[in-house]
Amino acid sequence: MRLHSKGPGLARMAVRLLLGGFVLIPVGAVAALSLRSPVSLKVTDLAGAAEQFLSWGQYRNILFHSPEYWKCFWNTLFLLVPAMALTVLFATLAAYGLSCGRRSRAQTGAVMVYILLSLLPTQILLVPNFVALSAMGLIGSRLSVVLVCAFSPYYVYFMFRICRQIAPEIYEAARMEGAGELKIYRSIAMPQMKSGIWLLVLIGSADLWNMVEQPLVFIQDPSKYPLTVYLRDMDNGVGYAGSIVFSLPVMLLFLLCGRDTVEQIELL
Amino acid sequence: MTRRRLWLFILSVLLLITVCTAVSFKNYTAGLNRVSVASTVPNQIRARAEASGVLLFSDIQKLSLPADCRVEEVLVSVGENFKEGQPLIKLNQNDVAILYYQMLLQQRTLEEQANQTDEIRREIAAHSLSRLEEQTAFLSQLQQNEGVVYAEFPGQITELNVIPGDITTARSSLSYGNLEGEGHFEWYIDAKQYRAFTGTTAGGDGFSLELKISSRLYLEDKKLYRYTSKPVLLESIPEPVHGMYTAIQMEYFSEDYAAVLPKNCIETDSDGGNYVYLLRERDGVLGKESYLQRVGVTVLETDNINAAVMKPLENLVVHSARPPQDLEKVLVIDTEA
Numbered sequence: 001m002r003l004h005s006k007g008p009g010l011a012r013m014a015v016r017l018l019l020g021g022f023v024l025i026p027v028g029a030v031a032a033l034s035l036r037s038p039v040s041l042k043v044t045d046l047a048g049a050a051e052q053f054l055s056w057g058q059y060r061n062i063l064f065h066s067p068e069y070w071k072c073f074w075n076t077l078f079l080l081v082p083a084m085a086l087t088v089l090f091a092t093l094a095a096y097g098l099s100c101g102r103r104s105r106a107q108t109g110a111v112m113v114y115i116l117l118s119l120l121p122t123q124i125l126l127v128p129n130f131v132a133l134s135a136m137g138l139i140g141s142r143l144s145v146v147l148v149c150a151f152s153p154y155y156v157y158f159m160f161r162i163c164r165q166i167a168p169e170i171y172e173a174a175r176m177e178g179a180g181e182l183k184i185y186r187s188i189a190m191p192q193m194k195s196g197i198w199l200l201v202l203i204g205s206a207d208l209w210n211m212v213e214q215p216l217v218f219i220q221d222p223s224k225y226p227l228t229v230y231l232r233d234m235d236n237g238v239g240y241a242g243s244i245v246f247s248l249p250v251m252l253l254f255l256l257c258g259r260d261t262v263e264q265i266e267l268l
Numbered sequence: 269m270t271r272r273r274l275w276l277f278i279l280s281v282l283l284l285i286t287v288c289t290a291v292s293f294k295n296y297t298a299g300l301n302r303v304s305v306a307s308t309v310p311n312q313i314r315a316r317a318e319a320s321g322v323l324l325f326s327d328i329q330k331l332s333l334p335a336d337c338r339v340e341e342v343l344v345s346v347g348e349n350f351k352e353g354q355p356l357i358k359l360n361q362n363d364v365a366i367l368y369y370q371m372l373l374q375q376r377t378l379e380e381q382a383n384q385t386d387e388i389r390r391e392i393a394a395h396s397l398s399r400l401e402e403q404t405a406f407l408s409q410l411q412q413n414e415g416v417v418y419a420e421f422p423g424q425i426t427e428l429n430v431i432p433g434d435i436t437t438a439r440s441s442l443s444y445g446n447l448e449g450e451g452h453f454e455w456y457i458d459a460k461q462y463r464a465f466t467g468t469t470a471g472g473d474g475f476s477l478e479l480k481i482s483s484r485l486y487l488e489d490k491k492l493y494r495y496t497s498k499p500v501l502l503e504s505i506p507e508p509v510h511g512m513y514t515a516i517q518m519e520y521f522s523e524d525y526a527a528v529l530p531k532n533c534i535e536t537d538s539d540g541g542n543y544v545y546l547l548r549e550r551d552g553v554l555g556k557e558s559y560l561q562r563v564g565v566t567v568l569e570t571d572n573i574n575a576a577v578m579k580p581l582e583n584l585v586v587h588s589a590r591p592p593q594d595l596e597k598v599l600v601i602d603t604e605a
Contacts, residue, residue, distance in 0.1 A: 063292070064292055064295055072553060074289065
């Protein structure tokens with residue numbers, strides 16, 4: 001507080017810019033490298049330097065000459081859309097179940113279990129998940145990744161936090177009116193959670209968009225790999241542009257949903 | 269954010285991805301190298317060397333004409349066959365007579381010297397006299413024939429360096445091959461074409477011969493092999509001419525090899541190693557992908573078209589639209605037998 005009141009404004013601004021800039025260095029580096037020519041040119045003059053370091057060649061190659069890239073792009077979507085749909089369904093159902101009744105020890109214990117499970121790193125669950133999916137004969141299919149991602153304890157807890165903001169009296173009133181649990185879930189809880197669901201879709205999409213370990217371990221078929229896995233094997237001549245193009249949809253989605261997202265996060 | 273904007277955004281992204289995917293696949297297919305593949309087959313290596321052989325008579329005679337005689341008529345030409353007793357050249361009769369009498373005088377002088385007591389002079393005179401007697405006998409015969417030179421046996425003119433009107437010199441002569449003798453072929457081939465040839469034939473207008481090689485000599489300075497055939501019966505050639513050029517074909521058949529492939533499939537790297545490209549398949553992002561793999565081969569023997577290699581190979585790239593590269597993805601357009 002003392003620093004805040006006494007420190008000069010310019011110095012604070014400089015420190016913030018420095019820290020912000022430091023965080024943005026990797027992104028800036030990738031963006032700059034994506035503008036390099038995909039082929040090494042002999043730089044002899046300014047025009048040659050411009051051609052070498054300010055070229056759309058990588059983007060041209062990625063956009064119009066990389067069917068593998070786009071195949072993997074579609075693979076990412078084929079994993080993301082069903083996984084996200086199932087995540088929303090299961091997370092909202094579980095969250096409603098945990099928050100709709102009167103608070104009890106069992107309910108608190110269940111929430112604690114979800115919290116503990118969500119704290120476990122993904123890598124620790126890979127082996128048990130693999131064993132389970134292998135027993136189900138799902139290794140090698142996209143469904144394996146979809147199922148693993150759909151049952152995420154973190155998103156249940158996330159939706160629980162949102163669902164808990166709905167007044168219990170509303171549920172009580174609905175029950176007294178004779179509404180069943182499914183009706184209450186669909187007609188009362190879901191509309192109340194709507195903005196939270198959008199936030200879940202946003203955060204969950206970003207998470208699933210960037211997943212690497214699960215597809216690599218569970219799918220084991222290059223033709224079904226998402227783009228995150230393929231980026232690893234991409235030629236550096238176009239890999240930087242590939243990374244930028246890959247991150248654009250999520251970035252644009254966040255920019256479009258920016259205000260709503262911030263408001264929702266503040267409510268949590 | 270309104271729901272409409274969100275859906276608009278999602279639809280725009282999907283449309284963009286669809287367009288990029290379609291264009292990329294179109295460009296990808298168009299940009300693939302197109303190859304034809306085949307397998308090696310058991311076969312022989314056959315080599316053929318072609319050369320230009322020359323026919324040479326084994327028995328060449330040279331008839332020196334007497335000097336200082338006018339040539340009145342040349343009755344034969346180079347390459348012409350003549351029979352025994354056929355007139356060849358007619359010299360001026362007076363010139364022959366003058367030369368004859370000059371020789372006789374010279375002969376008498378030498379005979380006088382041969383009777384002298386000086387031993388050395390006597391020896392020299394005796395040697396010169398014997399040579400002179402031969403010439404005198406020839407001139408005597410020529411004078412009796414009225415200056416006409418007749419053939420002593422059938423033959424063929426191989427060289428003639430006088431024409432009508434010439435005055436003969438000490439170098440004026442007539443060379444001819446003996447048609448009753450034998451001839452042989454002589455030819456050269458480049459060292460690079462050398463093989464252990466098993467069959468050799470000569471051919472020309474109206475004749476064809478199987479030749480047996482009698483000698484082979486490597487001329488290191490010229491990097492050539494010189495071959496000669498065993499004597500050939502000249503009767504097998506309708507009109508044998510000394511120095512006649514004819515086509516020589518030498519053939520070579522190797523042992524049976526288990527793997528023979530077209531020679532143009534084989535490439536050589538900077539270290540001199542030979543390699544070929546084989547078509548392989550792998551699981552790729554786009555499903556089953558065909559790609560090329562560079563594989564070293566041991567070339568046992570080659571000819572102009574084929575090459576024998578150590579091991580049989582399958583899915584060998586025998587033709588490609590552009591020079592193939594290692595691990596390059598390709599499109600197979602043809603599988604040859």
